[in-house]
Amino acid sequence: MPIIGKRERVEEVEIPTASMADIAFLLIIFFMTTTVFARDKGLKLVLPEKGQEVKVASKKLIKIAVNPAGEIYFGDELVQPNQIPERVKRKLQEDPKMVVLIRTHENAPYERMIEVLDQVKSVPEAKRISLSIIRAETQGG
Amino acid sequence: MRIKAKRKPKATIPTASMSDIAFLLIIFFMLTTVFRKETGLKVVLPQARMTERIRKSRDIANIYIDKDERISVDDKLVTPEHVKMAFKIKLKENPSVLAQLKADKRVRYGVVNDVLDALRDARAFRIIFATEYPRKG
Numbered sequence: 523m524p525i526i527g528k529r530e531r532v533e534e535v536e537i538p539t540a541s542m543a544d545i546a547f548l549l550i551i552f553f554m555t556t557t558v559f560a561r562d563k564g565l566k567l568v569l570p571e572k573g574q575e576v577k578v579a580s581k582k583l584i585k586i587a588v589n590p591a592g593e594i595y596f597g598d599e600l601v602q603p604n605q606i607p608e609r610v611k612r613k614l615q616e617d618p619k620m621v622v623l624i625r626t627h628e629n630a631p632y633e634r635m636i637e638v639l640d641q642v643k644s645v646p647e648a649k650r651i652s653l654s655i656i657r658a659e660t661q662g663g
Numbered sequence: 664m665r666i667k668a669k670r671k672p673k674a675t676i677p678t679a680s681m682s683d684i685a686f687l688l689i690i691f692f693m694l695t696t697v698f699r700k701e702t703g704l705k706v707v708l709p710q711a712r713m714t715e716r717i718r719k720s721r722d723i724a725n726i727y728i729d730k731d732e733r734i735s736v737d738d739k740l741v742t743p744e745h746v747k748m749a750f751k752i753k754l755k756e757n758p759s760v761l762a763q764l765k766a767d768k769r770v771r772y773g774v775v776n777d778v779l780d781a782l783r784d785a786r787a788f789r790i791i792f793a794t795e796y797p798r799k800g
Binding site for chain 2: 540542543545546547549550553554557562563564565567568569570571572588626627628629630631632633635636637639640643644653655
């Protein structure tokens, strides 16, 4: 028992916290510079289930086709992409239950199909959008 | 003009709470950071005006299709058949998985359609076509 009677000198115990903020800010800067905001963005779509295809009467379809050259046909008419929303809107005013069908040829560039999908999506009334493909040989999807 | 003897008040900035603020920020950044799992393929995304931000970054699984029609899932080059298998497994692990299709804008639609078919077979119905906001000007 060595310390009986001996007066202890109480040393002030201190943790130096002055540099704490520096350390923390260093870490922040590290995280800020290494973070790549993975901004996921795109066009959402829900696919139909296989085998659950609903037969839709041809009259109820708004047909938009994209051919291999990237030309867009609304029904049988050749149209410019920016004409699509107006035409779709007009059709949906006649019958709001119509389904927009985008038929793309398999050799058509993906970009054109997205362009059409984008135009159709800009019509808020167009809720039901369907995608389909035109095969090169078999003609019609 | 008479100059009054100014009493100089001691100017101090309280720095004691500085580290608290800093650590709070660190924790925020650590929690919001989603590390990208794969390097993917180099693609030029198509542009679309109706592009939406997708909030649930953690539930997203990417499929890359580059302009040479190679398909990549989890950094492996695969066929549409494998896409189906991969997504069946992914959906089992996390049923709220969202398939994000990062296809190059020059790719033929036929390839995209094959992948879409594979996703339907795997019952991954909720998909996202990755697009960019159109550049202004």
